[in-house]
Amino acid sequence: MARRTNLPPVFGELRPSQIITTFGPGSVVDLRNLSVLVAGTDFWTTGRAQEIDEPRLRSMLRVQRFYRPSVRSDGGASGVPSFVFPRYFFCPRCRRLGPYDRADLFYLDKQRFRCKATHEVKVARGGPVVFPARFVVACSEGHLDDFPWYAYVHRGKGDAGCQPERLRFQESARSAAVSDLNVSCDVCGSRRTMEDAFGNRAASALGPCRGARPWLGDGNRENCVNGTLKTTLRGASSLYFALVRSALSIPEWDDPIHVAIAYHEDQLAKVDSVVKLKAGIDGGFLPKLEPYDPDEVFEALQRRRAQANSRPTPLDIRREEYPALSNPSDPVKAARREFQTEQVEAPRAFRRLISRVVIVRRLREVRALAGFTRIDSPFDLIGDDEQPDRYKIQTLSSAELNWRPAVELRGEGIFLELSEDAVRDWEKRPSVISRSAAMERIHTTWRQERELPASRYPGARFVLLHSLAHMLIQALSLDCGYSSTSIRERIYSDLEAPMAGILLYTATPDSDGSLGGLADNGRTQRLEPVLCDALGRATFCSSDPLCGHSSPGEMGHLNGAACHACLLVSETSCERGNRYLDRAHVVATVAQLGTAYFDL
Numbered sequence: 001m002a003r004r005t006n007l008p009p010v011f012g013e014l015r016p017s018q019i020i021t022t023f024g025p026g027s028v029v030d031l032r033n034l035s036v037l038v039a040g041t042d043f044w045t046t047g048r049a050q051e052i053d054e055p056r057l058r059s060m061l062r063v064q065r066f067y068r069p070s071v072r073s074d075g076g077a078s079g080v081p082s083f084v085f086p087r088y089f090f091c092p093r094c095r096r097l098g099p100y101d102r103a104d105l106f107y108l109d110k111q112r113f114r115c116k117a118t119h120e121v122k123v124a125r126g127g128p129v130v131f132p133a134r135f136v137v138a139c140s141e142g143h144l145d146d147f148p149w150y151a152y153v154h155r156g157k158g159d160a161g162c163q164p165e166r167l168r169f170q171e172s173a174r175s176a177a178v179s180d181l182n183v184s185c186d187v188c189g190s191r192r193t194m195e196d197a198f199g200n201r202a203a204s205a206l207g208p209c210r211g212a213r214p215w216l217g218d219g220n221r222e223n224c225v226n227g228t229l230k231t232t233l234r235g236a237s238s239l240y241f242a243l244v245r246s247a248l249s250i251p252e253w254d255d256p257i258h259v260a261i262a263y264h265e266d267q268l269a270k271v272d273s274v275v276k277l278k279a280g281i282d283g284g285f286l287p288k289l290e291p292y293d294p295d296e297v298f299e300a301l302q303r304r305r306a307q308a309n310s311r312p313t314p315l316d317i318r319r320e321e322y323p324a325l326s327n328p329s330d331p332v333k334a335a336r337r338e339f340q341t342e343q344v345e346a347p348r349a350f351r352r353l354i355s356r357v358v359i360v361r362r363l364r365e366v367r368a369l370a371g372f373t374r375i376d377s378p379f380d381l382i383g384d385d386e387q388p389d390r391y392k393i394q395t396l397s398s399a400e401l402n403w404r405p406a407v408e409l410r411g412e413g414i415f416l417e418l419s420e421d422a423v424r425d426w427e428k429r430p431s432v433i434s435r436s437a438a439m440e441r442i443h444t445t446w447r448q449e450r451e452l453p454a455s456r457y458p459g460a461r462f463v464l465l466h467s468l469a470h471m472l473i474q475a476l477s478l479d480c481g482y483s484s485t486s487i488r489e490r491i492y493s494d495l496e497a498p499m500a501g502i503l504l505y506t507a508t509p510d511s512d513g514s515l516g517g518l519a520d521n522g523r524t525q526r527l528e529p530v531l532c533d534a535l536g537r538a539t540f541c542s543s544d545p546l547c548g549h550s551s552p553g554e555m556g557h558l559n560g561a562a563c564h565a566c567l568l569v570s571e572t573s574c575e576r577g578n579r580y581l582d583r584a585h586v587v588a589t590v591a592q593l594g595t596a597y598f599d600l
Helices: 016-021 055-061 149-153 199-206 256-263 274-282 294-308 314-326 420-427 430-449 460-477 524-539
Strands: 028-030 035-038 065-067 082-084 088-090 096-099 106-109 112-115 135-138 144-146 167-171 181-185 191-193 230-233 241-248 340-344 354-373 403-418 488-494 499-508
Touching (some): 016 403, 055 065, 055 241, 055 294, 149 167, 149 191, 199 230, 241 314, 256 294, 274 294, 314 354, 314 499, 403 460, 420 430, 430 460, 460 488, 460 524
Parallel strands (some): 065 403
Antiparallel strands (some): 028 035, 035 082, 088 096, 106 112, 135 144, 135 230, 167 181, 181 191, 241 354, 340 354, 354 403, 403 499, 488 499
16 A cells, blocks of 8 residues: 655644643644644644534633544544744754755755755764754734844844845853854844843844734734733743633533534524424434434523523633532433542541532543733633633634634542631631731732733632642642642632632543542541641641741742742642642641631
8 A cells, every 4th residue: 555645744742632731823842853833723624523512611712613633543634733933943063044944054854954054064964953043032912923033133234135044143152141142144244142132122122023923824913012022932931821711511511412412513503493303313314312302302402502692701610510519419320421429428527627528430621722822821810700801812713713622531539618607707817817918919919010900819718729729739649649740620719609619630531531549539538637648748848937937929929828848739730820829828837827727
């Protein structure tokens, strides 16, 4: 059988979940010999096999479909398309700096580019491998562009014979400082250090932002109103902050009947009665719906249409999930569904403070990518009751598409609900009110400094739950068989419709999810020592007394007594970017502030 040669070259590999969180459309992916920019969703290929159904999340994002990224098992041109970025490459031998697509400078050799120049020193056969330029420019409105090498070295001018491909990038052996990095022009001899590209002189040295959006194709630009160009390394984490939204498949929505409806959704668009639905089923046009009662199908179809006409906030989504987690599921129905829970007794020593413990044997989570920003991330600060429309979010496609990239994950977890009466009594303490007011002031100042819209402080209740979640993540990782980076938190905090719970779970893209190691720690006899260990460890920090005595905002942005030695966890685990944390809300620290919820 002849080998297929018409498929595009594959330059690297990513997991589907990485494309939703870290390397989505518009992100720079650093590979071994080059870097690429993941293309916008206009360039993606989608199909029926990639479709993911989650009605509640669709209505929140106002889209009609979710598609997972194409994988190798799909066949054809699997993966996600990308563009070589930055365009400028650098030869470490002759120091040449120029665009990769100049055939007289560089050429593609399998998965790497090589230099065509004649070199005075001995080089590898075919020429030395060249590498992407280390610097790019970006602005806070989400635009991204090559560093303006030609304009920078010539200070916006340049002689008639000067050309962008006649540049060289040189490094001094004195130090690794940017002042010892130089770019020069072979024609006119102009030279400039990279020092001017940073600091106070950067704005005049780089010029205005051109509104470039290279992930949407060559020449795609928009007017940049308030963005100021900043020089950054091409692999800097500040180049991409994904806005990810998620929802759990809860009872009513995890019924297999919804999977069947989703398969025939286009055909059901004009069905407005049970009679028409039954006619379609009897006629063989809706084979996936044949096993179900037409009345139940039509009722589920009507529920999906009502959901599509609403626009819930993330807080609304969690308000629906909270009672599903709090109330035990029917074991008969749960056996064939995605959501299985088991209520167990709370540990005896904590029953006054913890009202309910639920083992989540099986769950399904859908995560969707809604957009992204650069330079600064407001998403960790967006309240669950806010819509992200208030913020400048960069688009994933040039045309408005009715779908978003998503992944579905399956796993297990433990849900803890704190006693509402105990939490309310704790919130009324003068010491807690004072500590919370100090953190609220830091919250307000933080947003004002970044010119973010005013937003409600999440409250002492949220800080308590969030800090406790981090303590338990660290303690559970020592006993459950999963690393702390594999355990995620989901905080349920609200005053209007009282919620005070945390879900700690682990989830993977395969059909099995996980193996029960985390869920089994929810058993009373195992959870009690885990809780005691977590709270005991949090009482003292290796950075005490500095950490324990710190005022809100002193040790870290938007945090109280919290640092890397005690409360901070990996960004894969925390949904708020390690912000709104304070040990003093949970346990008594060395400062003895009287704000501890747990009295050990």
